[in-house]
């Protein structure tokens with residue numbers, strides 16, 4: 001049973017007063033629990049469009065997209081939102097923390113939507129998650145008092161506090177220096193290992209891609225497997 005599967009997926013948009021534009025073409029991808037997948041591609045290759053499909057934010061124009069072996073188009077949009085909220089964690093380059101809310105409040109936020117969790121339970125889960133990302137001593141700090149790396153750790157704790165089975169990381173270290181970026185990637189990897197989640201990292205950085213086990217490149221909307229992150233980058237996908 002696969003967690004997420006794309007079969008011959010196409011995504012076409014029709015911009016106003018312009019011909020149809022096929023952004024993704026014949027994409028095949030299988031994501032299983034515990035997978036570590038990287039996707040590299042240059043600007044405009046279709047990475048965000050693919051991420052939106054993997055995150056059940058958009059639907060394919062044609063082809064099959066399944067989550068837990070169930071075609072996503074058979075879900076109602078409310079069911080899709082529920083699956084996304086409970087099972088998919090997004091890590092972005094921008095931290096998007098709520099200013100004026102403590103680290104703990106930011107991390108507890110997604111738990112508000114999870115039913116049946118008392119205030120104390122939410123607080124405990126958020127505090128445990130902040131401990132796990134090494135910020136047990138900064139729970140009451142406001143985001144503007146934290147460094148970039150610390151803010152990204154809070155954002156990661158918030159993304160992962162509901163225990164998603166799929167983690168989608170989109171240029172997760174783009175705003176961080178090399179060392180901080182590397183420790184943030186290690187952290188995401190450690191959480192994924194502990195929970196058994198699959199991790200899909202979309203990046204243009206071959207060093208970040210090299211941390212994955214399975215490597216893909218996206219070139220003008222076509223996804224192909226590469227033997228290594230270096231080969232994915234060398235084959236012209238990344239400038």
Ligand SMILES: Nc1ncnc2c1ncn2[C@@H]1O[C@H](COP(=O)(O)OP(=O)(O)OP(=O)(O)O)[C@@H](O)[C@H]1O
Nearest residue numbers: 013015021023041042043044045046047048049050
């Ligand atoms: N709704 C849309 N209407 C028209 N063109 C679009 C639309 N969405 C994406 N595109 C175009 O499709 C191509 C792929 O876009 P996408 O944002 O997926 O690329 P990307 O690889 O994420 O780029 P970047 O790394 O620069 O963010 C781009 O040329 C973009 O301009």
